[in-house]
Amino acid sequence: MAAGRILSWQKEGIRMSNIADKVVVITGASSGVGESTARLLAGNGAKVALGARRKDRIDALVRDINAKGGSALAFKTDVTKRGDVEALVRGTVDKYGRIDAIVNNSGIMPIAPMAALKVEEWDRMIDVNIKGLLYGVAAVLPIMQKQKLGHIINIASVAGFKVFAPGGTVYSATKFAVRALTEGLRMELKADNIRCTVISPAAVCNGTTRR
Numbered sequence: 335m336a337a338g339r340i341l342s343w344q345k346e347g348i349r350m351s352n353i354a355d356k357v358v359v360i361t362g363a364s365s366g367v368g369e370s371t372a373r374l375l376a377g378n379g380a381k382v383a384l385g386a387r388r389k390d391r392i393d394a395l396v397r398d399i400n401a402k403g404g405s406a407l408a409f410k411t412d413v414t415k416r417g418d419v420e421a422l423v424r425g426t427v428d429k430y431g432r433i434d435a436i437v438n439n440s441g442i443m444p445i446a447p448m449a450a451l452k453v454e455e456w457d458r459m460i461d462v463n464i465k466g467l468l469y470g471v472a473a474v475l476p477i478m479q480k481q482k483l484g485h486i487i488n489i490a491s492v493a494g495f496k497v498f499a500p501g502g503t504v505y506s507a508t509k510f511a512v513r514a515l516t517e518g519l520r521m522e523l524k525a526d527n528i529r530c531t532v533i534s535p536a537a538v539c540n541g542t543t544r545r
Contacts, residue, residue: 354379357430359423361413361470362440364391366538367489371437376404383426385411385419386440413440413466414458416473423473435485436474438467441508445501456504463508467515475528484528488516492536509534 358375362368364386372382376399384392384406392408399406407429409422426433442462444455467488478484493502494509513532520530 356380356434359383359436361385364388368439381405383407385409385422414461416469419469420473437487438470439489447500478528487531490534
């Protein structure tokens with residue numbers, strides 16, 4: 335980045351020298367962890383491709399990042415739709431030529447005791463928190479294997495270590511699954527020079543019941 339562009343990001347406070355020019359896909363990027371990650375990485379010179387259902391929010395975020403000298407793209411993405419996730423990844427490669435990392439951040443956290451039988455909410459959590467992550471992995475994996483380089487970053491939760499109950503039993507189950515999937519990927523993809531990381535934050539306030 336040019337010196338002027340770097341200076342425009344000094345107010346963000348954190349500098350990472352190994353991020354410049356990396357291409358990073360982020361799901362669930364319209365608020366909370368996803369938005370903050372996008373701002374931080376872009377502020378350190380990464381090229382970010384942002385996916386979320388709330389297109390107006392990511393469009394505004396992209397405009398802000400680009401106005402500050404960063405490089406960002408927005409894609410309307412519902413991670414429960416494999417085609418949406420594939421379009422996000424394909425659009426990123428079309429623009430930037432590669433993908434260095436993906437942050438599988440999308441997640442939802444409806445709260446109810448098991449006895450309430452909120453079966454539709456259980457289905458939705460599985461679709462977003464587990465299958466949505468798997469769709470992200472499936473979309474980037476062939477690209478990263480061809481590159482012999484990549485980093486898959488999955489956002490889990492402290493609830494993936496200790497069950498949050500009553501109320502969050504199914505949510506915790508999905509986050510235990512994220513940890514297991516990440517560990518399995520780490521073992522399987524080491525030979526391809528693809529790193530796999532799980533991040534387990536505590537409660538995050540982002541304006542919706544997300545995690």
